[in-house]
Amino acid sequence: GESVGLHLPTLSVQEGDNSIINCAYSNSASDYFIWYKQESGKGPQFIIDIRSNMDKRQGQRVTVLLNKTVKHLSLQIAATQPGDSAVYFCAEPSGGGNKLTFGTGTQLKVEL
Amino acid sequence: NAGVTQTPKFRVLKTGQSMTLLCAQDMNHEYMYWYRQDPGMGLRLIHYSVGEGTTAKGEVPDGYNVSRLKKQNFLLGLESAAPSQTSVYFCASIPGAGLNTEAFFGQGTRLTVV
Numbered sequence: 627g628e629s630v631g632l633h634l635p636t637l638s639v640q641e642g643d644n645s646i647i648n649c650a651y652s653n654s655a656s657d658y659f660i661w662y663k664q665e666s667g668k669g670p671q672f673i674i675d676i677r678s679n680m681d682k683r684q685g686q687r688v689t690v691l692l693n694k695t696v697k698h699l700s701l702q703i704a705a706t707q708p709g710d711s712a713v714y715f716c717a718e719p720s721g722g723g724n725k726l727t728f729g730t731g732t733q734l735k736v737e738l
Numbered sequence: 739n740a741g742v743t744q745t746p747k748f749r750v751l752k753t754g755q756s757m758t759l760l761c762a763q764d765m766n767h768e769y770m771y772w773y774r775q776d777p778g779m780g781l782r783l784i785h786y787s788v789g790e791g792t793t794a795k796g797e798v799p800d801g802y803n804v805s806r807l808k809k810q811n812f813l814l815g816l817e818s819a820a821p822s823q824t825s826v827y828f829c830a831s832i833p834g835a836g837l838n839t840e841a842f843f844g845q846g847t848r849l850t851v852v
Contacts, residue, residue, distance in 0.1 A: 634778050634779065634780070660840055660841075662841075667846075668845060668846070669742075669828050669830075669843030669844055669845050669846050670781070670828070670830075670841075670843050671843070672840035672841075672842075675839075675840065715780065715781070717841075719835070722835070723835035724769070724786065724788050724794070724835050725771075725783060725786060725796065726771060726783075726830070726832065726841055727783070728773075728780050728781040729780060730779065730780040731779075731780045731781075
């Protein structure tokens with residue numbers, strides 16, 4: 627899972643397995659969350675988002691789950707591929723919606 | 739579409755030198771952000787702007803200044819570079835608050851201060 631101020635946690639998975647990346651948030655009033663993927667040497671790119679009126683949202687091979695009770699969200703990647711190797715961040719608007727706050731990130735490594 | 743463009747992509751500075759990083763976006767976005775990312779760590783917000791002519795401090799603003807004279811440009815300045823400012827700098831923009839949408843990022847500027 628993600629934690630602010632620490633070095634990146636790493637998740638290693640075998641190619642073809644499913645990956646689950648976790649993120650905890652602290653603001654119970656947060657109503658929008660975004661997952662970003664950052665490949666080596668590039669800027670973060672949008673993967674999927676979810677609003678607080680939803681528990682689950684699916685994209686292509688990715689699913690985000692939101693548990694508002696415990697203030698936790700997760701990103702699930704099905705049939706993980708080598709191209710999924712990257713750092714994954716969750717983010718949420720803060721500061722009254724003026725700022726975008728990122729979690730520390732999780733390094734996903736896909737082993738062949 | 740160019741999206742968010744950062745210049746330069748790489749730079750090496752000597753301690754005490756000054757420089758300006760330019761971020762330009764062509765999406766008519768209101769909000770723009772400067773982040774720094776240190777090796778193996780996440781993104782930390784330096785400064786941000788919610789519109790032309792406005793700027794505000796993020797979580798790590800010391801040693802940096804910013805200006806937003808034009809809506810499409812957000813400049814990040816280092817008046818007297820220090821080795822602790824060696825980092826990768828990312829600029830991002832979003833349409834505006836309350837629109838809950840994704841941020842678009844530039845490709846980053848890798849700065850080394852020696």
